[in-house]
Amino acid sequence: MTPGTVLKTWLFRLGGPEAAPIVLVQRRVFVLPTRAGLVFAICLLLMLAGSINYALSLGFALTFLLAGLGIVHILHTFRNLARLEIAPLRCEPVFVGERALFALELTNRRAEGRYALMFHRADAPPAVTDIAAADSARVTLAVATARRGRLRLGRVRVETRHPLGLVRAWSYVEPDVACLVYPCPEKSPPPLPPPSAEGSGMRQSRSGSEDFTGLRGHQPADSPRHIAWKAVAREAPLLTKQFSGGAAARVVLDWHGLPPALDTEARLSRLTRWVLDAQQQGLDYALRLPGRELPAGHGEVHFRACLEALALYGET
Amino acid sequence: MAKPRLHAIPLAREQEAWLWCAALLTLGLHGLHMPYWLSALALLLLLWRAKTWWQRRPLPGRELIILLAAAGTGAVLGHYKTIFGREPGVALLMVFLALKMFEMRGARDARILAFLCYFLVFSLFFHSQAPLAAAAALAVVLVITAALASLGPGRRPPADHLRLAGKMLTQALPFMLVMFVLFPRVQGPLWGLPADAAAARSGLSDTMSPGSISQLILSDEIAFRAKFADAVPPRSQLYWRGPVLDHFDGHTWRSVHRDQPLQSAPAAAAGPLYDYSVTLEPHNQRWLFALELPLRLPPDSALGSDYLLLSRTPVRQRVRYELSSATAARPGEQARPSLLQANLQLPPGGNPRTRALAAAWRSELADDEAIARRMLHLFRSQTFVYTLQPPPLGEDGIDQFLFATRRGFCEHYAGAFVFAMRAAGIPARVVTGYQGGEINQADGYLTVRQSDAHAWAEMWLEGKGWVRVDPTAAIAPSRIEAGIASAVGAGEPLPFMVRADLSWLRKLRLQWEALSNGWNQWMLGYTPQRQREVLSRLGLGEPDWKNMTAVLVVLCGIFFLAMIPWALYQRQRTDAALRAWNRLSRKLARRGLARRPWEGPRDYARRVAAALPAAAADIEIIASLYIGLRYGSGDNAAALDELTARVGRFNAKRDP
Numbered sequence: 001m002t003p004g005t006v007l008k009t010w011l012f013r014l015g016g017p018e019a020a021p022i023v024l025v026q027r028r029v030f031v032l033p034t035r036a037g038l039v040f041a042i043c044l045l046l047m048l049a050g051s052i053n054y055a056l057s058l059g060f061a062l063t064f065l066l067a068g069l070g071i072v073h074i075l076h077t078f079r080n081l082a083r084l085e086i087a088p089l090r091c092e093p094v095f096v097g098e099r100a101l102f103a104l105e106l107t108n109r110r111a112e113g114r115y116a117l118m119f120h121r122a123d124a125p126p127a128v129t130d131i132a133a134a135d136s137a138r139v140t141l142a143v144a145t146a147r148r149g150r151l152r153l154g155r156v157r158v159e160t161r162h163p164l165g166l167v168r169a170w171s172y173v174e175p176d177v178a179c180l181v182y183p184c185p186e187k188s189p190p191p192l193p194p195p196s197a198e199g200s201g202m203r204q205s206r207s208g209s210e211d212f213t214g215l216r217g218h219q220p221a222d223s224p225r226h227i228a229w230k231a232v233a234r235e236a237p238l239l240t241k242q243f244s245g246g247a248a249a250r251v252v253l254d255w256h257g258l259p260p261a262l263d264t265e266a267r268l269s270r271l272t273r274w275v276l277d278a279q280q281q282g283l284d285y286a287l288r289l290p291g292r293e294l295p296a297g298h299g300e301v302h303f304r305a306c307l308e309a310l311a312l313y314g315e316t
Numbered sequence: 317m318a319k320p321r322l323h324a325i326p327l328a329r330e331q332e333a334w335l336w337c338a339a340l341l342t343l344g345l346h347g348l349h350m351p352y353w354l355s356a357l358a359l360l361l362l363l364w365r366a367k368t369w370w371q372r373r374p375l376p377g378r379e380l381i382i383l384l385a386a387a388g389t390g391a392v393l394g395h396y397k398t399i400f401g402r403e404p405g406v407a408l409l410m411v412f413l414a415l416k417m418f419e420m421r422g423a424r425d426a427r428i429l430a431f432l433c434y435f436l437v438f439s440l441f442f443h444s445q446a447p448l449a450a451a452a453a454l455a456v457v458l459v460i461t462a463a464l465a466s467l468g469p470g471r472r473p474p475a476d477h478l479r480l481a482g483k484m485l486t487q488a489l490p491f492m493l494v495m496f497v498l499f500p501r502v503q504g505p506l507w508g509l510p511a512d513a514a515a516a517r518s519g520l521s522d523t524m525s526p527g528s529i530s531q532l533i534l535s536d537e538i539a540f541r542a543k544f545a546d547a548v549p550p551r552s553q554l555y556w557r558g559p560v561l562d563h564f565d566g567h568t569w570r571s572v573h574r575d576q577p578l579q580s581a582p583a584a585a586a587g588p589l590y591d592y593s594v595t596l597e598p599h600n601q602r603w604l605f606a607l608e609l610p611l612r613l614p615p616d617s618a619l620g621s622d623y624l625l626l627s628r629t630p631v632r633q634r635v636r637y638e639l640s641s642a643t644a645a646r647p648g649e650q651a652r653p654s655l656l657q658a659n660l661q662l663p664p665g666g667n668p669r670t671r672a673l674a675a676a677w678r679s680e681l682a683d684d685e686a687i688a689r690r691m692l693h694l695f696r697s698q699t700f701v702y703t704l705q706p707p708p709l710g711e712d713g714i715d716q717f718l719f720a721t722r723r724g725f726c727e728h729y730a731g732a733f734v735f736a737m738r739a740a741g742i743p744a745r746v747v748t749g750y751q752g753g754e755i756n757q758a759d760g761y762l763t764v765r766q767s768d769a770h771a772w773a774e775m776w777l778e779g780k781g782w783v784r785v786d787p788t789a790a791i792a793p794s795r796i797e798a799g800i801a802s803a804v805g806a807g808e809p810l811p812f813m814v815r816a817d818l819s820w821l822r823k824l825r826l827q828w829e830a831l832s833n834g835w836n837q838w839m840l841g842y843t844p845q846r847q848r849e850v851l852s853r854l855g856l857g858e859p860d861w862k863n864m865t866a867v868l869v870v871l872c873g874i875f876f877l878a879m880i881p882w883a884l885y886q887r888q889r890t891d892a893a894l895r896a897w898n899r900l901s902r903k904l905a906r907r908g909l910a911r912r913p914w915e916g917p918r919d920y921a922r923r924v925a926a927a928l929p930a931a932a933a934d935i936e937i938i939a940s941l942y943i944g945l946r947y948g949s950g951d952n953a954a955a956l957d958e959l960t961a962r963v964g965r966f967n968a969k970r971d972p
Contacts, residue, residue: 019901019910026884036427043431047438052502055633057840058441058450062457064495066434068488069461071876076484079883087913105913110885116468128469163480164464165427176910 014155017176020087021107024158028171029082031074037166040070070166077169080114080162084131088153088177089138093307094223095272099142100179102153103220107136116162121154140220148183148268148311182307183265185273192274195251195283215239250284250296253306268310275310279303289313327420328471332369334463335426336362339413341456342433345440345449346410351395354407357388361414381418385411406439423467430467433460447835458482490875498851498868500861501844519599520748522559524771525568526713529748530704530725533800535766538597539750540605541833542762545591549607551752552796553643555772555784556605556764558749560622564738566663567713569731569746571622593638595761595836602626605749605764607641608784614639615845621655622745623782636841656776659743667714667735674739684742684777691736692790695729698722702792704804726795729787730771743776747784752799758830767800892956893945896963900938903966917943931966938962 008014012028033041044067051059085107094100102121108114108131117139120126124143131137145151159170215228218238228239253274258267271287278285279298286296287306292313294306327335340362347355361384368375388411389399396404413436416429437453437460461481462474519539520532540556561569591612594605604617604625613619614637616628627635662671677687701723709716714732717724724732730746737744751770753762772786789796795803842850856863901911901920909927911920921939925932941959945952 019905020913021898036424039428040431043435047435050438054442055843056441056445057842058445058453059438060499060501061450061492061496061839062438062441062453064492064499065457065485065488067495068491069484071491071872072484072487072879075876075879075883082884090914115472116470118469130470162468163484164461165423165467166464177913 012172014172014174017152017174019176021085022087022173022175024081024084024086024171024173026078026082029078029169030171031078031167031169034161034166034168037070037073040066040166044070069164073164073167076163077160077167080160081117081158081169081171083110084108084114084117084158086158086173086175088175089220091153091177091179092219092223093180093182093304093311094145095182095225096145096148096184098145098223098225100145100151100181101220101223102141102143102175102177102179104139104141104156104175105136106131106139108132108134110134114160114162116160118159118161120157120159138220143179145179145181148181148265148313149315150178150312151181152178180308180311182311183268183272185276186266186269189270189273189277192251192277192281192283193253193257215241250286251278252286252288252296253278254288255290256288264314268313272307272310275303275306325422325469327422327426327467329369330471330474331426331463331466332420334459334466334474334477335420335429336366336369336417338430338433338456338460338463339417341459342436343410343413345437345452345456346406346443349443350403350407350410353391354395354410357391358410358414362417365414365417375418375420378419381415385415388412388415402439402442406436406442409436409439426467427464430460430464433463445840447832450835450839458485461485487879491872494868494871494875496842497847498864498871500864501842501847519597519601519766520558520750520769522561522571522601523568524561524727524731524746524748526706526709526717526724526728526731529727529769529771530706532769533704533725533767537766538829539599539764539766539768540594540596542592542594542753542764543760544762547590548755548762549588549590549643551798553607554752554762555608555643555747555770555786556750556753556768557608557624557747558603558605559747560620560624560774561746561748562622562659563661564663564731564735566666569734572658587642589640589642591638591640593636595634595636595833595841596631598631598633598635600630600632602628602630604631604635604637606639607643609642610639611642612638612640634836634841636837636843636846651776651781656743659745659776660738660741662735662738667712669712669715669719670732670736671739673718674736678740684740684775687740687742688733688737688775688785691733692785692787694718695787695790700724700729700791702726702788702795702803726788727771729791730773733773733785733787734775737773737775745774747772747774751786751796754799756826756830756833758827759833761830761833763826763829893942893959896956896960897942897946900963900966903963917946934962934966938966 012030044063047059047063047066050056051063087105087107089103089105091100091102104119106117106129111133113133113135114131116128116130118126118128119139119141121141121143124141127139127141129137129139141153141156143151143153153175155172155174157170157172159168161168215231216239218227218240226240228236228241231239251274253271255267255271258270262270271289275285275287282298284296284298285306287294287309289309292309294302294309343355343358343362347359367373389408392404392407392411393399396407398404399408409432413429413432416425416432420426420429434457437456440449440453443449458478458481461484462477465477465480466472466474521528559571561571563570563572589611590607592607596604604614604627606625609623610619610625613625617625617637618628620626625639674687677690681687681690699722702725703723704725706717706724706728707721709721714735717728718732727746734744734746748769748771750764750768751772752768753764755761756763770788772784772788774782774784777783786796792803851864856867897917904910904924907928909924915923917939921935924935928935938959941955941962945955945959
């Protein structure tokens with residue numbers, strides 16, 4: 001660690017993931033003028049020089065009024081951020097390449113609103129929100145995913161320049177939340193391995209049918225992949241499609257059965273595709289990974305368990 | 317990864333509207349006193365901008381704006397012949413502000429525009445610092461601040477921005493007051509004032525020719541105000557001494573020996589002594605007006621050989637000074653022979669009849685005073701008329717006046733008197749200044765206007781010193797006793813404030829003048845000297861800039877600290893049960909068992925109990941207490957106490 005990092009860690013209290021709810025106590029809210037604030041200060045210095053030179057009493061008065069405005073601004077900005085409560089919400093898993101949607105629940109226990117709170121995390125566009133008096137609000141950070149595994153939200157900068165943009169107050173928070181990132185499904189995979197012999201007695205799936213069980217209300221952390229876009233086109237509210245696997249034939253998705261030329265990620269990618277396909281076709285499927293075996297099964301829980309095993313393969 | 321570029325986000329329509337309003341009001345402040353073509357140009361540009369806004373058209377290209385900026389600069393240069401100095405500077409800022417409305421690509425441009433507006437409001441005070449100007453400036457500052465507030469992300473109703481701006485400015489007031497009172501004021505300019513710092517002002521000059529004072533009489537502008545500590549001297553004693561003129565060239569009286577210092581300290585005066593303060597309007601000259609014989613002088617001033625009080629520097633801003641004066645003559649006064657000789661000066665030729673008359677008096681009378689009385693008798697006994705509109709005089713003006721027209725104003729009478737005295741060999745001189753004044757009943761200040769300008773004479777009498785003789789008093793005694801309005805005939809073009817009719821309007825204006833005098837005394841007249849007075853009255857002893865700054869910083873710090881509780885205050889508190897519950901979660905977090913945000917109390921307790929079997933019973937009780945308090949009915953103080961105590965006792969580490 002460089003001395004700069006040590007200082008930053010000490011100053012901003014960067015101590016790893018924090019338990020929810022995170023309260024922005026005054027100790028961790030920092031205030032400095034923005035660039036516009038510095039220009040404002042230079043303007044005030046010019047006015048002060050003019051007032052002295054031309055002995056303008058009202059010039060002094062205006063200069064001091066605006067200087068007072070700057071001082072009051074500091075307190076307003078600080079107040080806008082101080083004692084804000086931040087708690088992460090559950091984060092829905094996504095596939096590599098999709099955006100992980102981290103939702104944060106913001107609670108304002110003050111009888112006045114908080115405005116223009118900007119949440120910024122590296123690799124994500126900043127999210128801005130207001131919170132009404134004694135209310136809570138949600139803000140969603142869409143983080144690009146590049147690799148499978150657990151993606152921690154990590155450090156988020158909470159910043160505000162309310163009310164006049166001359167002063168900014170900021171704080172760093174690290175909510176204890178991670179998004180499970182599944183491997184990217186292979187684009188054009190070979191077909192599923194043939195159902196194994198022990199699969200007899202299971203009912204055949206109707207080809208092309210997906211076991212769609214219904215719709216539920218959309219939540220911000222839902223993957224956009226499951227949004228019922230047709231319903232949206234009918235101007236219905238956002239709905240999320242739910243699926244359940246109806247079991248049919250049994251396939252074994254085996255790591256060791258893949259061509260030896262494939263590397264680890266390619267294998268995981270193909271297995272992911274196959275899990276998706278098998279789930280979609282309503283098959284019973286088992287997943288065999290080195291050191292891990294998931295017995296044949298079907299349904300949402302099994303499906304999620306397989307994907308999680310694939311996502312976390314190789315991670316301790 | 318680039319930083320988020322919030323300033324690159326284009327402005328919303330209502331933000332543009334806010335900025336437009338701020339710019340319109342700011343330019344409106346200057347609209348009336350700047351050149352009309354400039355105000356019209358600015359208004360036209362703003363209207364054009366409003367049109368593009370209304371029709372949602374794209375803004376004109378950059379080239380056109382640069383072209384317009386160059387044209388505007390050229391026009392300002394053409395009008396003022398320079399672009400440096402205050403007025404051209406303000407004019408340029410106005411052009412740029414109007415053009416900046418066409419270059420608003422994001423919040424950054426918008427903020428620059430707002431700062432430009434603030435600066436232009438500031439520059440209004442170069443022109444006027446009247447109470448009305450201050451009120452207008454404050455209103456415009458409010459709108460500019462609201463426009464700044466509208467620039468943040470998120471849309472809110474306009475009233476919110478105005479309310480916020482008002483609230484912030486109100487909270488800024490204590491800081492303003494402390495800094496205004498305590499910020500160390502320094503005297504004088506930091507750099508040389510440009511030539512236009514003090515424009516031509518009306519007032520007395522150090523020359524006098526027929527007509528110069530009667531011109532001044534036409535103005536009811538205020539020359540100065542005086543406040544007496546005790547009684548006000550009788551009106552006939554209110555001779556406010558101005559330039560003393562001792563050189564005559566046949567037409568014009570001038571002052572040539574002014575800068576000689578007084579040779580001896582003025583002798584103690586007979587008669588009452590008056591303590592008073594004078595608030596003098598700037599007149600761009602060095603003299604300070606005082607009653608006849610100033611004894612205690614204000615700082616940075618000196619008494620000249622002609623008893624004229626001179627300031628070290630020209631009076632370019634309103635000054636306030638305190639002094640005491642005697643109104644009686646100066647007994648036992650000595651004078652240098654050379655000075656007396658200078659006050660016998662006459663032009664080599666001209667005005668033969670007056671000279672002959674004086675010579676006749678001289679041969680007839682030995683007593684100088686008798687000659688003066690003869691002269692005054694002449695004025696009284698002949699048909700002399702006191703008028704603001706005397707006929708023009710040509711060559712040998714004094715002869716013409718004394719023997720032909722016999723109509724004149726105070727400068728004619730004083731000039732003729734001094735001429736005759738000098739011709740008779742008596743040292744004499746013309747004194748200009750103001751005579752009288754009017755007590756404003758609203759605040760007790762004596763208001764002296766330009767219309768109170770006057771000229772009288774002084775003659776040297778051996779043993780008595782310089783003695784004031786006012787020939788006007790011989791012609792029109794009511795000028796001295798009651799003022800100009802009663803001394804001149806009806807139909808003379810007197811200024812409004814001097815006339816006797818329309819008294820209710822005059823009363824209204826007197827009220828207003830009293831108000832603006834209070835403003836001038838305390839707001840505008842807060843000079844280094846006044847600051848010293850105020851601070852020593854506040855018990856700061858002999859304040860210097862160091863302890864002034866210290867007190868300033870301390871007071872501002874106190875205000876700031878006093879607002880911190882406000883900044884942290886939460887009316888909505890977390891309830892005690894939730895706080896205890898959160899505390900438990902924090903304790904367990906050290907064992908990696910922090911409560912997940914979506915986890916309910918029962919699930920959490922079950923998970924913790926499974927992980928820490930030794931604490932399972934404890935957790936069970938805590939959870940049920942919490943559930944009872946949080947979701948049960950009614951308050952239960954005992955349960956809350958128990959919950960708090962149990963959480964306090966709970967030790968996550970005791971389980972291995």
